[in-house]
Amino acid sequence: MHFPFKEMPGTPELSIYEKTFAKSDETDAILVVNGKKLHVNKALLSYHSEYFKALFNSEFKEKSMEEIEIKDVKFEDFATVLSLIQKNSIKLSVYRSNQLLELADRFMLPAATSCVKFLLYETSDLDLQEKIRLADKYRLEDLLDSLIASFSSHYEFDGYKSMELTDETKRKNLLSYHSDYFDVLFNSGFKEKSMDEIEIKDVDFEDFAIVLSLVHKNPIRLTEDRNLNNLLKLTDQFMLPAAKHYLELFISTIDDQLTAKFDEFKVA
Template identity: 40%
Template structure:
């Protein structure tokens, strides 16, 4: 059973608080070492000693564009801060169409009850930093406090006794969250001030009737394109006004600002266009800024980073992105995406090399 609190449709997203709650009765988990099932799971099985943990996907939902997935699992003592096996609970948050949202802050609460008695009730301050992030509590409660082999037998007897009396029995787990969005707050800069006429400007770039006053030597240092334009035998060498065609004036001035003091912020929405312009005008400094942005930004999907690497020869981005892939299954999923077919042979070879790493 899942419940969702819907906010006033007239509220702006900035004022909206994303809320949801869920409940699972007769939670079914097993001991990661003894491998016996709880009384509502079925047979007692102690044959498999190699299972590292038991993960149960309990449910998923959508709260006004914020998607969540809920799991509970038993964790091996080797990856917990206790010597005992524990039960943990996690939520995964993903959003694709919430424009300008970088993440969320708020609270998440997990509650676990056994036969109507509250055994664990934990609330945590949540900071969701990127889409797809898991947030939760490892070591919500020790496994033995909820399930034991002896307790399993008694619980089955109790369940049989009360099943016709409409009394709540078994293991129940609940969650609730209340999260507020965190928006991108780009620094407002006067980009146009970079291109005002001054004693150091000696040329004008005209883009869609917008005039940008520039310094030829400065542009030549940063751009091989402008270096050849200003210092070779092209007719533009002697012209004071040079027309730049086939580009949006605002996009071009924002692009050029990336080598000036008053720079625009690179965003997920603009990085692709800046990379194309950096290639067109052979401006390595802008390419490097875009690569660093992609390396640090967790909102950009792995396959997108690989495509950017392939299209714009971003070797560092490709190397570090492939290093972050930690399973053969993740690589398999990448090869199934339509973007994979567009990759060059050299990039596919790098993916194959990574694949062989997991096989060996």
């Protein structure tokens, strides 16, 4: 009797992610994601990440476990991020930048963050607004400054102002856009660039606040009893041409109203 030969199933080929983290003489720990194993080196991960340094070297129960489960991550993204600190890194996809930056932030891997940041610098596959959103979300300050400086028109900047960015970033870069004074202050090598609070000396608080508000979408209401001449001086001092133009228009309406009232008086 003839029996047809049935081929035995072979071992499935490992993915690039599993190959990158295959067991070797240099690995001494196993991270498990969705049932898949990543063989890693504790010392390397501990050097690059405060998260893994604590995990492997503190009194957490994971310190003595042969396999450590990593939850709430996508296997491919997690493997890619970890590979960025190794000599055999996995090729990055710019379209996964958000997920990769999120994991690099969560697992405290600044070297991995730098790799993704460099990709965002170089790529033309993502539009400018998406790059800015990512740079703001993950506090990539030097990338954010570079991207804001690349706006070529007021139209582009108006689009930027409508983006969902942190209020701090919007205010800082709005001033940089409208004022060469603040552009230098926030983006040069001055110590103020990294300061949370910057003291502005020799100005009246209310007048200064009014002048700054004139480049915002909700400016403080101008009144005739303000020292308009002082406000104009501040627009020159802090190099705010848009605010100065706003003030000049307001002053011209006051002059027109006074002229009209004078004409009415003459007729009467």
